[in-house]
Amino acid sequence: MIRIKKLHKSYPIGKDSLHVLKGIDLHIKEGEFVSIMGSSGSGKSTLLNIVGLLDEHDEGDYYLNGQLIKNLNEKKAAVLRNKFLGFVFQSFNLISYKTALENVSLPLYYKGIGRKERQKTALDYLDKVGLKDWATHLPSELSGGQKQRVAIARALVTNPKVVLADEPTGALDSTTSDSVMDLLKDINDEGMTVFVITHEEEIAAQTDRIVRLKDGVIISDTLTVKTKAI
Amino acid sequence: MFDIDRWREIFQSMNKNKLRSVLSGFTVAFAILLFTLLFGVVSGLRNTFSEAFVDDAANSMFVRVWKTSKPFRGLQSGRRVQLKNKDYNYVDNKYEDKIQFMTARIYKNFSVAYKSNQDNYRFRAVHPDHQFLEKTVMDEGRYINQKDLKESSKVIVIGRLVKSDLFGEKPALGKRVNVGGISYKVIGIFSDDGGDNEERQCYIPVTTAQRLYGNNDYISQINIGYDPNLSLSQAIAFGNRLERDLRNKMDIHPDDQSALSVRNMAEANQNVNMFMLVLFFIVVIVGSGTLVAGIIGISNIMIFAIKERTKEFGIRKALGAQPSSIVGMVVQESVLITTIAGYLGLTLGTFILDQIGNGLEDYFIKDPSVSPGIVIGATIVLILSGLIAGYVPAKKASRIKPIVALRAD
Numbered sequence: 233m234i235r236i237k238k239l240h241k242s243y244p245i246g247k248d249s250l251h252v253l254k255g256i257d258l259h260i261k262e263g264e265f266v267s268i269m270g271s272s273g274s275g276k277s278t279l280l281n282i283v284g285l286l287d288e289h290d291e292g293d294y295y296l297n298g299q300l301i302k303n304l305n306e307k308k309a310a311v312l313r314n315k316f317l318g319f320v321f322q323s324f325n326l327i328s329y330k331t332a333l334e335n336v337s338l339p340l341y342y343k344g345i346g347r348k349e350r351q352k353t354a355l356d357y358l359d360k361v362g363l364k365d366w367a368t369h370l371p372s373e374l375s376g377g378q379k380q381r382v383a384i385a386r387a388l389v390t391n392p393k394v395v396l397a398d399e400p401t402g403a404l405d406s407t408t409s410d411s412v413m414d415l416l417k418d419i420n421d422e423g424m425t426v427f428v429i430t431h432e433e434e435i436a437a438q439t440d441r442i443v444r445l446k447d448g449v450i451i452s453d454t455l456t457v458k459t460k461a462i
Numbered sequence: 463m464f465d466i467d468r469w470r471e472i473f474q475s476m477n478k479n480k481l482r483s484v485l486s487g488f489t490v491a492f493a494i495l496l497f498t499l500l501f502g503v504v505s506g507l508r509n510t511f512s513e514a515f516v517d518d519a520a521n522s523m524f525v526r527v528w529k530t531s532k533p534f535r536g537l538q539s540g541r542r543v544q545l546k547n548k549d550y551n552y553v554d555n556k557y558e559d560k561i562q563f564m565t566a567r568i569y570k571n572f573s574v575a576y577k578s579n580q581d582n583y584r585f586r587a588v589h590p591d592h593q594f595l596e597k598t599v600m601d602e603g604r605y606i607n608q609k610d611l612k613e614s615s616k617v618i619v620i621g622r623l624v625k626s627d628l629f630g631e632k633p634a635l636g637k638r639v640n641v642g643g644i645s646y647k648v649i650g651i652f653s654d655d656g657g658d659n660e661e662r663q664c665y666i667p668v669t670t671a672q673r674l675y676g677n678n679d680y681i682s683q684i685n686i687g688y689d690p691n692l693s694l695s696q697a698i699a700f701g702n703r704l705e706r707d708l709r710n711k712m713d714i715h716p717d718d719q720s721a722l723s724v725r726n727m728a729e730a731n732q733n734v735n736m737f738m739l740v741l742f743f744i745v746v747i748v749g750s751g752t753l754v755a756g757i758i759g760i761s762n763i764m765i766f767a768i769k770e771r772t773k774e775f776g777i778r779k780a781l782g783a784q785p786s787s788i789v790g791m792v793v794q795e796s797v798l799i800t801t802i803a804g805y806l807g808l809t810l811g812t813f814i815l816d817q818i819g820n821g822l823e824d825y826f827i828k829d830p831s832v833s834p835g836i837v838i839g840a841t842i843v844l845i846l847s848g849l850i851a852g853y854v855p856a857k858k859a860s861r862i863k864p865i866v867a868l869r870a871d
Contacts (some may be wrong), residue, residue, distance in 0.1 A: 281865045284780075286780060286863065286864045286865040286868075287863060287865050306779075306784070306785045306860075306861075307784050307785065307786070310779060310782050310783060310784040310785070311782070311784070313779075313780060313781070313782050314781065314782020315782075319780050319781070321868070325773075325776075325777045325780070325868060326777075327774055327777060327778075329474070329475070329478030329479065330474070330478075334474075338778070338781055339781040339782055341467060341471075342778070342781055342782035342783050342784075342787070343782065347466075347467060347470075386781070390782070
């Protein structure tokens, strides 16, 4: 699903440049539940942005769903994001003046789907994350956990190939974190590839495979115990 | 082009950000309102000024005399100057080629009676040309003619209001009226755009007045309509020369303004033309200034609004929005607000001008209004600027990488 070879990325800082990713090789197969672990500054967010087509890499090859990602313009990137990727952010990133249902149906609007079908599909996904009764509420009327579940429903609504979650539990307490992780696990069980970025061991431990990043290189790539048991 | 979902998005965004929408709309509405009022008031001024000169023909000159205030050629100051027929004939002969119409005027006051109705009226004893110089319109009958002059006929042309005072609804033409004890025949009834006072005048032949009242050849005033083919500067030169000649002929000091004056409408016209030109330039400058202020207002608010929405655009892009859809949304919203607000400002402005009507006539503003062309032009300028004001920052915002936009707060 995601195949990365010798990926490099640097950011210009004044006259110098900061080398963030120093040759990453990573292969994530369809249906995997992977977490990227690392402290801040390790390059994990940069990696996710590149994988999520929110940013461009400098060197190396990146194949998404078998397609080589190179010299994408904004328009093509937008189409690919809409088609293959679903995003879950640490700060939820819901549009504040839209209700839960409208937020969830927004990706379908950009996919060009009719209004009736959009609302029906969006409501199904809200139901799936247990928030059907909150469909008409604004984000400001929802708790943190509810917001993140709306965001997950929004990430899933286009039926993408990969769900990318950037510190999905970073703004949540531990109980809510667990329920969000359970939700991601359920999604994975249905066959969705889920790619989580976190700096919390506890969260990473709930995934099937942990890739540890330090200073822009992968230092370990291990399957978790429970996966081995199966 | 018409995308119902796009419109839904726009209305939702406008609805949920009422303050922003109202503010940007207010700027535009206010600019158009000021623009409308400004042009309306100026058109009102123009109406007043053009009306002030409709009473008399635009190519008139008036020769008037009073008392001398300076001794000249052995004559003392304080001498009463009197225009006579010979002066009239002198001007007529000397400047024949430059004169279109010419008349003398003798001012009189008489009581006029018909049956039991009687009142005092002002009289002008005139030549036939007076009709054209005063723009007198004949409603019934005829004006004074050469035959009346030659025979010193006792005939009278009365104003529309004199007729209604004395005769009411009954016919007046051909009837005889008593003018200070002498019987005159009514030969015509006239109206005049110069107002009620003009329509309470009576006209009689100049020769009749000279024979019946004093038996002399005195006249009070000479009115001249110069050849309309003369340019303004030629007409002014003619007036100046006429004044010099008459002073010389009548032994008046060249600088004695209180003895004789030639009031030349050409000079007044030149002044009014200058005034209107200056006014026009002021209006163009202030009007464009108002529009520019409106445009800057929208641009400012659009830049701010888009800055505020950078994160929203980042989210939309992460969810699959193409840059063009974001630019389109912003531009459409901006143009929609500008159009609605512009229309409101225009309607309000026209309404206010309508309410003013003739209420400000004391301040020289009469029937202010704006020509639709100017206002539509101004609105188009504002819509276009709304388009640009939306497009430029939106294009810039749509180029920001989603990852940067998402980090924005």
